[in-house]
Amino acid sequence: MTQVETNAHRARKLKIATTNQISPGERTPTQESTLMTEDWIEGQVVGLRHWSDNLYSLKIDAPLQSFVAGQYIKLALDIDEKRVGRPYSLVNAPEERPLEIYFNEVPDGPLSPRLSDLAIGDRLWVSAKAGGVFTMDNVVSRRHLWMLATGTALGVYLSLLKTPEPWERFERVILIQGARHSGELTYPETIAKLKDQFGERFTFISTLTREQQPGPSLQGRITSLLEQGALEQAADAKISAKDSHLMLCGNSAMIKEVRAWLEAKGLHRHKRTEPGHYTTEQYH
Numbered sequence: 001m002t003q004v005e006t007n008a009h010r011a012r013k014l015k016i017a018t019t020n021q022i023s024p025g026e027r028t029p030t031q032e033s034t035l036m037t038e039d040w041i042e043g044q045v046v047g048l049r050h051w052s053d054n055l056y057s058l059k060i061d062a063p064l065q066s067f068v069a070g071q072y073i074k075l076a077l078d079i080d081e082k083r084v085g086r087p088y089s090l091v092n093a094p095e096e097r098p099l100e101i102y103f104n105e106v107p108d109g110p111l112s113p114r115l116s117d118l119a120i121g122d123r124l125w126v127s128a129k130a131g132g133v134f135t136m137d138n139v140v141s142r143r144h145l146w147m148l149a150t151g152t153a154l155g156v157y158l159s160l161l162k163t164p165e166p167w168e169r170f171e172r173v174i175l176i177q178g179a180r181h182s183g184e185l186t187y188p189e190t191i192a193k194l195k196d197q198f199g200e201r202f203t204f205i206s207t208l209t210r211e212q213q214p215g216p217s218l219q220g221r222i223t224s225l226l227e228q229g230a231l232e233q234a235a236d237a238k239i240s241a242k243d244s245h246l247m248l249c250g251n252s253a254m255i256k257e258v259r260a261w262l263e264a265k266g267l268h269r270h271k272r273t274e275p276g277h278y279t280t281e282q283y284h
Contacts, residue, residue, distance in 0.1 A: 150250030
């Protein structure tokens with residue numbers, strides 16, 4: 001961690017570390033019933049980055065089967081004789097290891113506070129298979145690919161952008177990250193590397209809702225900036241049914257509002273039976 005741990009924090013971490021020990025041969029009936037519906041493999045923490053406030057990245061060494069960029073895995077810990085698991089999108093590309101997730105610590109959440117307290121060498125459960133359909137298979141090839149993210153949804157786009165497919169199918173990729181303040185603008189090294197690699201074909205736009213400061217970030221919510229035309233102006237591109245496919249990932253309010261804006265412009269949700277103009281994945 002980048003912050004100084006308090007004595008209370010150390011005590012909580014010690015308690016959690018004791019609880020987190022995995023004993024595959026000593027499962028309770030509750031754990032056994034969970035395992036009947038989910039296959040788990042053992043993973044080990046090999047990296048942890050505390051970005052700011054409640055944002056963390058966790059790197060995990062685990063023998064995960066192959067996956068498709070845009071998919072998620074489930075992570076779990078055994079807590080009070082119950083296996084507690086949650087889905088997390090992968091940040092790494094399919095050929096990259098270790099596995100990496102980017103998550104928000106919910107103070108009263110059942111799992112995320114314990115994940116943020118893990119240390120190098122700690123073990124946890126990882127789902128044996130990845131899942132999800134927020135992949136390039138559900139994206140229609142057009143001129144411009146718009147990727148709209150709030151919060152930790154940025155991670156899934158980084159996984160996608162590390163693969164060749166978006167760059168082979170689109171002339172330009174426009175990544176928009178919505179955050180509350182500049183401390184939440186994470187993965188700057190990865191974004192800079194994409195910019196160096198793809199030049200004018202890649203545009204990154206950040207937006208801030210709770211902080212006003214001079215700099216490149218736009219001020220305001222993604223939806224408001226769309227309605228004002230500010231995002232299109234910053235990207236030097238128009239959103240249209242002819243030229244655009246949009247991926248929306250993050251909080252439910254953003255997705256709902258952007259969907260309404262798109263539908264009013266004649267852009268419709270993509271379906272396998274009816275090709276459309278946008279795909280969505282809701283985080284909360």
